[in-house]
Amino acid sequence: MKATQIHLGCHGIPARCFKVRGKAMPFCARCLGASIGHLAGIPASIFLKSVGWHWLLAGLMIMLADWLLQNKYKIYHSNLSRLATGITGGFAVAALIIMLVRPLISAVLQ
Numbered sequence: 001m002k003a004t005q006i007h008l009g010c011h012g013i014p015a016r017c018f019k020v021r022g023k024a025m026p027f028c029a030r031c032l033g034a035s036i037g038h039l040a041g042i043p044a045s046i047f048l049k050s051v052g053w054h055w056l057l058a059g060l061m062i063m064l065a066d067w068l069l070q071n072k073y074k075i076y077h078s079n080l081s082r083l084a085t086g087i088t089g090g091f092a093v094a095a096l097i098i099m100l101v102r103p104l105i106s107a108v109l110q
Contacts (some may be wrong), residue, residue, distance in 0.1 A: 019084055029086065030083070032083060037086060044091070
């Protein structure tokens, strides 16, 4: 498999990817945003006592709404919008995982 064939679980549609030196990245703006959100959400969730469930739900709903508007209703957004909604959704997923895993780790360490 060539490096250009690796999409890391992403569709990699060139129109939805940021370009570096005129060449499309192998992952879309939303997946890039989700990765950034994951990287930010993990340490934030570890060092903050708690992120409210309502904030996590809001982050996930924002990304879901953007995706639904694009795929079901054919309302297209810019790559910056996809990046922003990906960051909010990725942060929410990472924070949710930490919230669910934290009690398990505490129980094992006691």
